[in-house]
Amino acid sequence: MPFRRALAVLLLLLVLSAQAFALSVMDPFNLPAVMDGGTVKVGDGIAYADGPRHKLDVYAPEAxxxxxxxxxxxxxxxxxxxxxxxxxxxxxxxxxxGFVVVIADYRLVPEVTYPGFLEDSANALRWVQDNIASYGGDPTRLFLAGHSAGAYNAVMLAMDPSFLREYGVTMPILGxxxxxxPYDFYPFEYGEVQNAFGAAPNPQGTQPINLVTPETPPMYLATGTTDPIVRMQNTERFAQKLKDxxxxxTTRYYEGFGHMEPVIAMGAMWRWRMPxxxxxxxxxxxxxxxxxxxxYVAVAPNPPEQLPEAIAPMEQIVDELNAMFQPIEN
Structure with missing residues (x-):
């Protein structure tokens, strides 16, 4: 069976069997055949604090x-x-x-509510500050990135200094x-948001749009124009407040794409869909x-011409991923 057809069939089988075999719907994006070569996981399940949700992974260029x-x-x-x-x-x-990349788990609702998940990420950043040089990283050149709720977490860590101060993090965040x-979603109208933020003593203080100061680090804000979970207008309002x-x-609006597509397009499989x-x-x-x-000169990923024939099952996977989310804001 040709590679492209075999890949498409494998992706579809993964989706159809995900529930029966407890596979993650994200598994197709993490198949070795469709991830970037020339990279290595240099840290796997490293504990940054006690507890099962306090572990992180580290990725780096092979060379x-x-x-x-x-x-x-x-x-x-x-x-x-x-x-x-x-x-x-x-x-x-x-x-x-060319980046050393850290991805850390953090505690989730209902185990914690705001600000527990932010405190965990700040704690993980303290590990980065103390240890990342041993993995080839430069702690003086730190950037944060995130998607969806993770984008909120990353932005809040950069804008509210109390979280980093609590854990003694002094590294500069360059961007x-x-x-x-989501950056402007109060009042809390939907279930997931109410569960995570409903008990916050100062709900207005949970909103990034209310925390902008001239000292806020530079921001790159990107969204799909048809995102039904966190609508494009949320990014527009936050971007305008930053400019003011x-x-x-820097803003990027990816025409015709929804909520999950921008993060999926970071990977080699869908990179051809948007830059x-x-x-x-x-x-x-x-x-x-x-x-x-x-x-850094990137190592070429798997040949992109081998991937587009998987569009049909990939569209099914993306639809399933988007269906997992509830709206965060109007």
Whole structure:
């Protein structure tokens, strides 16, 4: 069976069998055949604190010389689901562009509510500060990135200094890349948001749009124009507030795409759909990722001409992923 047809059949079987065999719907994006080569997982399940949800993974380029810039990537899932293993493709994508990448689990609702998940990510950043040099990363060139609820978490860590201060994190955050994130969703109208934020003593203080100051780090904000979970207008309002406050913001609106597509397109399988990885790396480069001005030369991923025939099952997977989410804001 030709490779392309075999890949398409395998992806469809993974989706159809996910429930019966407890597979993640994200598994197709993490198949070795469709992830970036020239990368390695240099840290697997490292504990940054006690507890099963306090572990992290580290990805890096296989060929490492001088220390590399660091991306701390926070996955989404409505603050009530998600696993670091589901986002290997994102870690390897950024590692293929010369970054050392950290993906940390954090506690979820109902075990914790706001601000527990933010405190966990701040604690993981303390591990990065203390240890990332041993894995080839430069803690003075730190960027945050995230998708959906993870984009919210990343933005909040950059904007509310109390979380980092609590854990003694002093690394500068040079920039934040946020995909499909909610930044202005009070009052809390939907179930997932109410469960995560309903008990917050100062609900207005949970909203990134209310925390913008001239000291806010540069932001890259990207969204699909047809996202029904976190609508494009949320990004537009936040971007305008940043601009009004004199904060650098780069915006990207990917025409016709929904909620999950931007993060999926970081990986080699769907990278041809939109230039989100290139846009993100270009933003990081603007703010000092590679001081020499010459970014890392990426190792070519699996030949893209082998991937598009998998469009039919991939569309089914993406539809299933989008259906897992409830709206976060109007």
């Amino acid at each position: 490492r010389g001088t220390s590399a810039p660091v991306v701390f990537f926070v996955y989404g899932g409505g603050w009530n689901r998600g696993e670091r293993s589901d986002y290997q493709f994102a870690g390897r994508a950024l590692a293929s562009r 934040v890349a946020a995909l499909s994130g 406050s004199g904060v650098w913001v 989100v990885l290139d846009d993100m790396v270009a933003f990081f480069q603007m703010f000092g990722a590679f001081p020499s001005g010459v970014p």
